[in-house]
Amino acid sequence: MSVFEVKSDPQLWEKLGMDVARFTGMPAMLTQAYTNIFLAQQNRPAKMAYFDSMVENIHTGRIHELVAAKEAGKPVIGTFCVYVPEELVVAAGGICVGLCGGAQGSIADAEKILPRNICPMVKSAFGFKVGKICPYFQAVDFVYGETTCDAKKKTWELLDQYVPTHVMEIPQMKREKDKALWLDEVKDFKVAVDKITGQETGFDQIAEAIVTINAKRKALQRLNNLRHHNPSPISGKDMLLIEQIAFYDEPKCFVEQVNALCDELEERIKQGIGVAPASAARIMVSGTPMALPNWKLHNIIETSGAIVVNEESCIGTRYYKDLIDEGSASVEQQLERLTERYMKIDCSCFTPNTERIEQVLKEYEQSGAEGIIDYCLQFCHTYNIEAVKLRQACEERGIPFMAIESDYSPDDVGQLKTRVEAFIEQIKG
């Protein structure tokens, strides 16, 4: 096997108007981090090679595809939330990418403008654009933001000064009038996407896109079901990486590769091959999303002798647990059914949000986990407060539960390691 190396393409970056001098060091840093965190794992499935190559080409190969699509007049849209319906972008022949927001490196750029005490994901994302150090951000036609939290909502106003930023209003309750509002917002989104192509996306295109994205979600469901086996045939870190790549890879290719990996995992399960002994503590993670390259908590857990068996998160099951009904007869019906599916997303921005508590408990059962670590990004008030109800629900059922609040900086790794190890001691008695 050739040596893993994240590729560089300064010419491409120059063309995208990036801060090339500053970005030049990035691939080497990512190479080192990825080598230490991922490639050092024992007994990885062979089919992880594809996802390794996705990381090698993260700043080059996929960016070329984005640029080519844009030059061909297709929409290339950046998003930050699983509420923005990617089906409508794919239907218009375009590309929808979840933008970067998981790195400490861009926070200082953001803090030149934004207040310090807001969510690290919002700061990281904003910093990537301001510092011109994310090729994805540079390549998109526009960003489609949403109103899931105050930090995002107000940051979009500022982000619009750097890249055209549209905002969809996400309701905060799920009454009929809220659903009607959301359907309207979805229709407006479709108009904005269609404006780039100059053509109205029709029934057949939407139908095909729904099938394509359903296939992506189904493949991830299949993979998640397989990893629940004990011993787990794949590590939590590798699973998280795939869940992150789901937001920027070409959907059809991604589905093919995930299914190929699933075939391998089925074979591993038959042969009893796992990445950790069956006695290893099985931990489910719930809470806020971990955007690329945020692998901090998973790495702490899995270098402490435990294994992560589920991510109840936007970059996790919240993204793929629900599908869109494929049997619509008109565009109107397609959009209604799409809206129905998106309204099932149980983000903590909703009140009440009891279905999320039920979902967490269900996933805990299905994954064969032995404890839950709830992960909350600093200053994410809605998930932080909802953790109180989650703790109550877990205590009532005798489920070991620990809540962690953290950001991307390495300075609390020592303390987190102590907590995670103590949690494992608690589980294992």
Added chain:
Amino acid sequence: MKVGIDLGSRTIKLVALTQGAISFHTVLESSFEPHRQALQLLEQQRPVRAVATGYGRHLVQQHAEVDVITEIKAHAMGARYFFPTCRTILDVGGQDSKVIALTVDGKVQSFQMNDKCAAGTGRFLEMMAVSLGYSMAQFSEAAAGIEQATPINSMCAVFAESEVVSLKNSGMPPAEIARSVCLAVVNRLATMVRKAGYSDHLVFTGGVANSPVMVSLLQQELGVPILVPDYPSITGALGAALQAELLHHCDSPAA
């Protein structure tokens, strides 16, 4: 002999157990290379089995034949040695404060630690003492010898320091400021303890439990007697030593 060693943020503690009783214990300021100090200490003792705990536990394990446990488990075991029926432990060390709730049979039921923040730790008290020109012992004594106190609002170590500066410049006597700082920390610790739930079997361990004023203020605040071991700093190292004994017993049941 079995040994437990606790590599904390400020000090290294070692406890040796011979036939189940403490035969030796020591507390040293940690240097730049705490693991070398730890190795030296271990060499002097030549135990049949050793267990490390505290922030430096993994570093020691890379260099010596030791097992590791977290300080949570170590404090649970150590506190139970002194107080066999205790159900709640408050440990306040240099860098962390934690509350550990135990089951009836002494297993860790749940625990809480302060998040990324120095407030409510020994380090915070040290910083405040320095800014008042006291040693830790003087600081504690001064705070004990006065009745008056003023609320300190900021519990961020950085902001509290500037608050202390403005109190100094308002002419407030340093002893009163010292007591105010102690009360602020006690309030924060009491909140953590209340969150975990407690009865009158509450044990206070860690270096900060050496300060009589902190113990009495906490007692007043929580309204229950607070149990403090003779040497509260070594509770974690003792727990590690007990774990070493347990492991040795499991490996060679006849011994």
